[in-house]
Amino acid sequence: MLETLITSKTRIKLLMKFFLNFRTISYLRDLANEFGESTNAIRLELNRLEEAGLLESIRDGNKKLFRANDQHPLFDGIRGLLLQHTGIDHIVEKVAKNLGGLHSAYVINSFARGVDSKEITMLLVGSDIDEKYLENAATKVEKIIDRRIAYTIAAPEDAPGLLESHPEALLVWKEV
Numbered sequence: 001m002l003e004t005l006i007t008s009k010t011r012i013k014l015l016m017k018f019f020l021n022f023r024t025i026s027y028l029r030d031l032a033n034e035f036g037e038s039t040n041a042i043r044l045e046l047n048r049l050e051e052a053g054l055l056e057s058i059r060d061g062n063k064k065l066f067r068a069n070d071q072h073p074l075f076d077g078i079r080g081l082l083l084q085h086t087g088i089d090h091i092v093e094k095v096a097k098n099l100g101g102l103h104s105a106y107v108i109n110s111f112a113r114g115v116d117s118k119e120i121t122m123l124l125v126g127s128d129i130d131e132k133y134l135e136n137a138a139t140k141v142e143k144i145i146d147r148r149i150a151y152t153i154a155a156p157e158d159a160p161g162l163l164e165s166h167p168e169a170l171l172v173w174k175e176v
Contacts, residue, residue, distance in 0.1 A: 010037060010045045017114030018055060018068040019079045020086070020107075021170045024114050025067045027060075034115070054078070086111065086145070088120065092173045095137040101128035103156055105173040112168040122151040123169065125159040 013035050018024055028046065032039045046066055049055040056069045069075065088107060102124060106112070109121040124134075131153070138149045154162050163169050 008045060010035065010041050011049070013116070014042075014045050014049060015054075015078060016082055016086070016116055018066065019075070019082050020088075020114045021112050021168060022068040022070050022075075022079065024168075025065050027063045027065050086116070086120070086147075088172055095134065095141060098137070099124070099126065099134055100130050102126040102173075103175050104159075104171060106163070106166070106169040107172055108166040108169050112166070112170040117147075119148040119150055120145075122149065123159075123162060123166065124151055124153045125156055126153070127155060129153055 014031070017026065017031070017034075026034075028039055028042055031046075032042045035042065046055065050057055050066070053069055053072050054074070055066045058065050058067075088111070092105065103126045105125070106123040107120060108123050109119075110117040111120050134151070134153075138151065142149050152162070
């Protein structure tokens with residue numbers, strides 16, 4: 001769906017990289033290596049996104065680092081669109097809210113780093129989580145979003161250590 005709205009695959013990758021986890025900061029060569037594309041293709045898209053105000057840049061010595069501009073008026077809309085595109089919104093809506101005992105849910109690994117993948121890895125923090133419901137719901141959501149869902153359940157007291165080993169963790173749901 002997103003590919004019909006945005007024809008540049010490089011632009012989609014960049015938007016996912018910076019808007020799924022908006023704390024992400026990266027530079028040109030790192031992005032070119034990660035995406036397996038030329039620095040020129042990446043540079044063109046970075047410049048376009050920066051000119052549009054969607055990305056901000058900062059200098060670190062001779063490196064120009066980029067990050068999402070979370071103050072841009074379209075930030076929330078673009079981020080929401082990307083969450084829908086990846087299916088993360090379905091996971092939260094269909095699974096996290098009905099697990100019972102869930103305190104928080106994080107996306108970890110590739111998706112949390114803004115890299116599109118056929119697997120979404122979740123870290124679910126809570127106690128007395130209904131694992132049978134979780135397994136059934138994950139199977140249903142996998143069919144809807146056409147992605148595999150892997151998950152780890154952690155007790156609240158174990159969460160800080162696990163989150164420390166996953167600094168890219170993206171909080172997608174928290175008990176209110």
